[in-house]
Amino acid sequence: MITVKDNIFYLTTKDTSYWFQITKYGHLEQVYYGPYLREQSIEGLRFKRTATIGSSIAYDQEDVSYCLDNLPLEWSGIGYGDYRFSPSEIKMPDQCFANDFIYVSHEIVAGHIPIEGLPHAYDDSCLEGEACLEGEAHLKGNSWLRERVLEKEEKKATACETLKILLSDEAKKVYLYLFYTVYPKVNVITRRTRIENHHKEPLVLRKFLSMMLDLPNRNFKMITFDGGWIKEANRHDRKITYGMHTNFSTTGASSNRHNPGFLMAEEQATQHKGWVYGFNLIYSGNHFGGIELSGHDLTRVVLGINPHCFEWELKKGEAFDAPEAVLTFSDKGFNGVSHHFHDFINEHIVRGDWKGRQRPVLLNNWEAHFFKFNQSKLLHLAKQGKDLGVELFVLDDGWFGERNSDTAGLGDYHVNKKKLPSGLKGFADKIREIGLEFGLWFEPEMVNEDSELFRKHPEYAIRIPGRRNTLGRNQLVLDLCNSKVQDYIIESVGRILDEAKVSYVKWDMNRHISDAFSPTLTNQGEFYHRYILGLYRVLEEIFTKRPHILLESCSSGGNRFDLGMLCYSPQVWSSDDTDPIERLRIQGGLSYLYPPSTMGAHVSSAPHQQTLRETPLSTRFNVSCFGNLGYELDLKYLTRLEKQEIKEQIAFYKKHRQLLQYGRFSRIESLKENKVLWQTVNREQTKAISGFFQTLTTASEGYDVLKVFDLKKEVMYQITTKQQNLYIKRFGGLVKHILPVELDPNGLILRTANKVHKLDDCVESYQGDGALLEAGIRLNNQFMGSHYNPETRLLGDFGSNLYVIEVVEEKEEEK
Ligand code: GLA
Numbered sequence: 001m002i003t004v005k006d007n008i009f010y011l012t013t014k015d016t017s018y019w020f021q022i023t024k025y026g027h028l029e030q031v032y033y034g035p036y037l038r039e040q041s042i043e044g045l046r047f048k049r050t051a052t053i054g055s056s057i058a059y060d061q062e063d064v065s066y067c068l069d070n071l072p073l074e075w076s077g078i079g080y081g082d083y084r085f086s087p088s089e090i091k092m093p094d095q096c097f098a099n100d101f102i103y104v105s106h107e108i109v110a111g112h113i114p115i116e117g118l119p120h121a122y123d124d125s126c127l128e129g130e131a132c133l134e135g136e137a138h139l140k141g142n143s144w145l146r147e148r149v150l151e152k153e154e155k156k157a158t159a160c161e162t163l164k165i166l167l168s169d170e171a172k173k174v175y176l177y178l179f180y181t182v183y184p185k186v187n188v189i190t191r192r193t194r195i196e197n198h199h200k201e202p203l204v205l206r207k208f209l210s211m212m213l214d215l216p217n218r219n220f221k222m223i224t225f226d227g228g229w230i231k232e233a234n235r236h237d238r239k240i241t242y243g244m245h246t247n248f249s250t251t252g253a254s255s256n257r258h259n260p261g262f263l264m265a266e267e268q269a270t271q272h273k274g275w276v277y278g279f280n281l282i283y284s285g286n287h288f289g290g291i292e293l294s295g296h297d298l299t300r301v302v303l304g305i306n307p308h309c310f311e312w313e314l315k316k317g318e319a320f321d322a323p324e325a326v327l328t329f330s331d332k333g334f335n336g337v338s339h340h341f342h343d344f345i346n347e348h349i350v351r352g353d354w355k356g357r358q359r360p361v362l363l364n365n366w367e368a369h370f371f372k373f374n375q376s377k378l379l380h381l382a383k384q385g386k387d388l389g390v391e392l393f394v395l396d397d398g399w400f401g402e403r404n405s406d407t408a409g410l411g412d413y414h415v416n417k418k419k420l421p422s423g424l425k426g427f428a429d430k431i432r433e434i435g436l437e438f439g440l441w442f443e444p445e446m447v448n449e450d451s452e453l454f455r456k457h458p459e460y461a462i463r464i465p466g467r468r469n470t471l472g473r474n475q476l477v478l479d480l481c482n483s484k485v486q487d488y489i490i491e492s493v494g495r496i497l498d499e500a501k502v503s504y505v506k507w508d509m510n511r512h513i514s515d516a517f518s519p520t521l522t523n524q525g526e527f528y529h530r531y532i533l534g535l536y537r538v539l540e541e542i543f544t545k546r547p548h549i550l551l552e553s554c555s556s557g558g559n560r561f562d563l564g565m566l567c568y569s570p571q572v573w574s575s576d577d578t579d580p581i582e583r584l585r586i587q588g589g590l591s592y593l594y595p596p597s598t599m600g601a602h603v604s605s606a607p608h609q610q611t612l613r614e615t616p617l618s619t620r621f622n623v624s625c626f627g628n629l630g631y632e633l634d635l636k637y638l639t640r641l642e643k644q645e646i647k648e649q650i651a652f653y654k655k656h657r658q659l660l661q662y663g664r665f666s667r668i669e670s671l672k673e674n675k676v677l678w679q680t681v682n683r684e685q686t687k688a689i690s691g692f693f694q695t696l697t698t699a700s701e702g703y704d705v706l707k708v709f710d711l712k713k714e715v716m717y718q719i720t721t722k723q724q725n726l727y728i729k730r731f732g733g734l735v736k737h738i739l740p741v742e743l744d745p746n747g748l749i750l751r752t753a754n755k756v757h758k759l760d761d762c763v764e765s766y767q768g769d770g771a772l773l774e775a776g777i778r779l780n781n782q783f784m785g786s787h788y789n790p791e792t793r794l795l796g797d798f799g800s801n802l803y804v805i806e807v808v809e810e811k812e813e814e815k
Contacts, residue, residue, distance in 0.1 A: 002108050002163045002182055009106075009163060010039055011180060013187040016329045018180075019045070020074050025059060025066065026102035028074035028165070028178070030214050034275065035331045047072060053296070057081030070296050072214035075167070075178060075193075077101055085244055085292045087193075087212035087302050092172045093201035101167035101176045109162050112181050112190075117533050119282055119567030120324045121181065121190050121348040123160040158185040160348075173199040179324075186343040190282075192324040193304075197314040205312040206525075209288070209304025210281065210322040217297045218275060222247070223263040223334075225589045230577035230610055232256045232558035233589030239267070240293050247289040250308045252477075252513025252528055253555060254562035260287040261562075261593035263337060264301065271334050271669045272709065278330075278337040279303050280593055282349070283323035284564035285532035286310075309516065311525025326563065334592060335666045335709075342595035342665065349563055350598070353547040354570040358657050359597065359628040360437060360550070361389065361650055362504070366396035367578070367604050368634035371404050374419050379430060384635040386434050388643060389650035392504055393431045394439035394630075399424065401451060407474045410446045411453030411460075413492040428500040439504030439550075440496070444489045445535065446475045446510065453488075460485050464517040472511030480534030481518035481527060490541045497546060507539075507569065509555040532564070539568040552600055561590060561598075571598050571628050578604035578632060579611045580623035581695055581798055584676045587627060588667060596680065597661045601627030603646070605634070617642055618724035618761070619800040621649040622691050625660050626678055629653050639755040645725045652722060656804070659687055668707050674698065681710045685770075688717075688805040692779075694795040701782040704793075708805055711770035715807055719766040719777065722802040726759040726794060738788055761801070762793045767808060 001012045008031070011018040019031040019042065032045045049065040052058070056067040059080055068082035076082045078089065079098025090099055112122055163180040177194040191211040197203050220240040224247045225233040233256075238245055247262045249255035261280035269276050279301060281287050286306035293299050303325045312320055326344065330336025346356060363385035365378060382393045400416055403409030409416075415424040422430065428438040447454050447461050454461060454476070461476040463469040469476065478485050496502070516527045543551055553565040554573035561572045572594075575586045587599055601624040607614045624630070631646065638646070653660065663680030668690075670677050674697065679690040690708055694701075711717060728735060733745040743750050766777050783794040793801065 001184060002161050002180070004106070004108070005039070008042060009180075011163070011182050011189055012036065013182060013184045013189065016187050018189055022103045023066075023071070024063075026167075027068070027071065028103065028167075030072040030074050033213070033215060033277070033327075033329060035329075069294075070298075072216070072298050073212065074214075075101060075176070075212050077169070084294055084300050085290060085302060086207070087209040087304070088195075088205070089207035089307065090174070090195070091204040091206065092169070092174065093197070093199035093203050094172060099169045099172070099174070101169050104166040104168045104175075106163060106165040109164065110159065111162065112160055113162050113164065113179060115192065115321045115324065117536065118321060118323050119536060119564050121183070121282065121326070121344070122351065123183065123348060124351075125159045160184070172203075173197075174203060183344060183348055186347060187330070187340040188326060188328045188344045188348070190324045190326050193322045194319055195314065196319040197316060200316050202313050202315045205314065205320060206310065207307035208312070208320060208322055209302050210325040211301075211303055211327070213301045213327070214298045215277070215301070217293055217299050219267040220264050220291070220293075220299055221267055222291050223265060223592070225259040225261065225592065226257060227586075228256050229556050229559070230575060231582065232561065232575050232577075232586050233259055234585050235589045235592065240264070240291055240299060242293050242295065244290055244292045248306050248308070249286050250306060251559075252285060252516070252531060253509065253560045254284050254287055254564070255512075256555075256557065256559040259561060259590075259593065260289065260303075261341075262289050263334070263592065264291055264299065265334065269333050271667050272336075273333045275331050276329070276334055276337045277301070278326075278328040278341055278593070280326040280341070280563055281323055282326065282563040282567065283532070284535065284560055284562050286528050305529060309525065309528060311523060312529070313523055323564070338592050338666070339664060341593050345563070345566060345595055346597060346662065349566050350570045351567065352544075352570070354550050356662065359571060359661060360391035360504070361653060362392040362394050362439065362630040363390040363436075363635075364394040364396055364506075364602065364630055364632045366441075367602075367609065367632040369398075371398040371406075373398065375421060375427060375430075378427070379434070381635060382431055382434050382436055384643075385631065386436055388631075388635070388647045389654065390436065390631065392437040392439050393434075394441065394504060394506060395427075396441040396506065397443070397508075399440070408448050408450035410443055410448040410475050411451040411478070413496055424496065424500045428502065432501075437503045438500065439506065440500065440502045441506045441508060442493055443508040443510060444493055444538070445478050445480060447478050448475050459519065460488070462513065462515055462517060464515045465519075467515065470514045472514070475511060477511065477513050479518050479520070480538065481530040482520045482534075486534050486538050489538050494542055494545075497542070497549065502549065504550045504552065506552050506554055506573065509560060511556075536564070536568075543568055554600075558586070558590070561594065566594075566598055571600055573600040574627065577610055578602050578620075578624075579608040579613050580615050580620045580800075581613060582611060583623045584693055584695070587623065588676065588678070591665055591667060591678075596627050596663075596665050599627035600630060601625075602630040602632040603649075604632045605637075613798070615798040616727075616730070616800075617645055619693065619798050621646075622800045622802050623693065625649075625653055625689075625802070626665065626680065626691060628661065641725060641727070641755060641758050648723070656687075656689060658682070659689060663688070664710055666709060668709065675704070677707065679708055679710075681708075685710065685712050685715075686807040690803045690805065691800060692803065693800040695798065697782075697795060697797050697799075700784045701795075704779045704782065705776035706773075706779055706803060707776040708770075708773040708803075711773055711805070713771040713774070714769055716767060716769050716809065717773060717805050718808050719764070719768065719773070719803050719805050721761075721763045721765070722804055723763055724761045724801070726761040728754045728757060728759065730794075730796070760790060762790055764793075764803075773805070
């Protein structure tokens with residue numbers, strides 16, 4: 001809800017208030033952003049200015065206490081005394097950098113306002129017309145009509161609204177718009193900016209961010225999600241001290257180095273308690289986020305396109321729109337903020353046919369084959385997958401051109417007939433005959449020098465004339481600033497999708513941008529942003545026309561895991577690293593900003609291809625099931641028992657898929673560093689699944705506790721461990737201690753026994769109400785070498801269990 005009274009803007013969501021006011025000089029002064037407050041609190045909250053501060057600049061001699069440097073602002077200019085980090089750097093039409101944007105007017109409109117050329121959040125709670133409702137009511141009766149009317153009222157109350165404020169630098173006829181869209185139900189406010197030049201002389205943007213916000217410091221720390229290839233989104237905390245703390249990317253993509261999303265939290269905030277602010281950007285290119293603590297204890301938060309190598313000229317009548325930033329706040333700790341982000345993304349970012357829809361269990365052939373496959377290998381793999389319950393087969397890299405390694409073929413789209421003699425359509429039909437959907441990998445933004453496309457159109461690749469170019473994974477980036485290149489991709493990919501009736505696409509992008517230059521641009525300062533605009537056009541053209549296709553975006557894993565891509569692709573391949581222990585950090589880190597429904601998570605082989613870590617099959621599943629489950633390994637090398645276990649895993653996943661993909665996901669604070677606890681609860685609070693993961697074990701582990709939050713305190717629940725296999729080989733030479741006869745641990749008998757005989761891992765069963773579950777159930781002891789029995793939890797290094805929690809009464813009713 002947005003209201004305006006006495007020059008104060010009150011933006012209200014379900015649990016938060018965001019207020020700012022127009023000052024007597026026309027600047028926008030931030031008053032409050034935090035837990036919901038009644039409007040009467042405004043006086044107490046106003047920043048008092050009763051003294052002047054030495055060595056500061058008075059905006060006006062009439063009121064020397066009015067210094068922009070000490071004001072908490074919603075936007076700030078340059079040249080009038082605010083020396084903090086500026087959200088813009090504009091060479092104004094007079095060639096100077098000074099600018100001072102002053103309030104002119106505002107309007108409040110229902111819904112969101114689209115941004116041309118850029119993805120943005122949306123609200124599809126558009127209301128059906130009365131007439132149409134009444135017409136249908138004839139057929140469906142009055143109670144149906146009553147329900148619809150109630151629904152409609154609820155929607156009206158929760159639908160988003162936008163506040164559009166016009167500011168102007170009158171001296172130079174430049175207009176600045178600040179947009180605020182309030183999504184009340186999910187506690188999110190989005191912000192963005194637009195600048196218009198109405199002066200006869202051009203202006204040049206050297207920095208133009210999407211938002212700026214000044215808040216009083218509360219001993220904040222900045223939490224960022226950083227890493228690199230195969231180690232994306234690891235959480236890092238930095239105390240905010242005086243000066244600037246940044247989080248940015250210069251790779252041309254949102255990057256695996258620093259995800260654009262970041263948090264600002266009270267130092268003592270935990271997963272469930274404390275003030276936390278969350279920020280993210282609906283953008284896939286170079287981003288820049290920062291928090292600056294000023295000498296007067298105001299924290300300035302900024303976010304937008306990275307000014308690095310950015311320059312944009314606006315002639316008279318031209319405008320520039322910055323991408324939309326997403327803001328949220330919770331006083332319920334990190335999970336509070338994550339829940340807001342999760343709901344926002346599921347409701348207002350992901351769109352089209354796959355919004356809110358259960359995602360298929362897929363089998364991807366990449367880690368099974370890399371480039372070495374042929375039709376019969378693929379069909380054999382697919383058939384085995386089908387037997388285990390897989391629903392979608394994904395043919396990864398290597399199906400086109402001369403793509404037998406990563407040195408050739410990118411840019412070409414004709415199928416490699418040596419590998420797929422029946423052609424792509426013929427092969428896809430065979431997959432469908434097996435009973436699976438068909439998905440296909442593409443890397444459309446790239447070209448190898450050894451490709452037909454490059455030989456024909458070397459000018460399509462990004463290179464700087466007169467300089468030697470640089471390769472990444474042996475490939476060049478295509479010039480997506482060039483509309484001819486965009487059209488080539490749109491046509492080539494679209495044709496294949498239609499011909500082979502592809503129902504899932506993995507859209508990859510496997511290198512950072514270097515040698516940034518496009519002959520289509522006169523100003524190379526536009527390059528990085530134009531590239532991303534080109535990419536968005538390509539995605540829009542290909543996929544909005546084919547809404548049935550499930551798009552999974554990928555960039556060497558999670559190198560482009562951002563809200564911009566999520567507007568087109570409902571899910572993202574989280575990381576090339578499928579080691580479950582690494583995934584605890586990667587998926588765990590991503591979960592602060594993105595819901596499980598957006599994360600591709602696959603079970604692969606052990607020892608793991610990148611870490612050489614040997615992990616139980618159960619743990620590989622237990623981690624992957626908190627995302628969109630897939631398998632990515634050569635099934636033919638699995639034992640009968642392992643196949644059986646996978647079959648059970650998939651059946652379990654399908655049974656609980658709604659909960660695992662769309663439940664309320666939380667991270668549970670663990671007292672020990674070697675334990676990770678995750679949980680997901682359904683909306684009705686009747687069902688939950690908890691994951692208890694142990695990284696490196698310690699000898700004689702103490703009592704473990706399973707805490708489950710967000711259930712109904714007074715309702716009784718049944719808690720049962722998901723059954724999983726315990727393989728004999730786990731015990732190695734120790735087996736002789738529990739067998740009547742002594743056997744060689746490396747001998748044929750035990751090796752064969754491991755294939756056909758398993759032990760059941762410990763299954764615990766408890767009952768307790770939601771209050772007890774929150775206090776924590778004390779679990780059975782862990783194995784510590786004294787003896788083995790089926791009541792002892794055998795986790796060791798990298799062990800884990802899933803616990804299924806269901807309402808007791810409901811179960812009885814079902815009977
Ligand atoms: C990238 C992806 C992988 C796989 C390979 C194929 O690394 O992240 O999943 O598709 O490319 O070359």
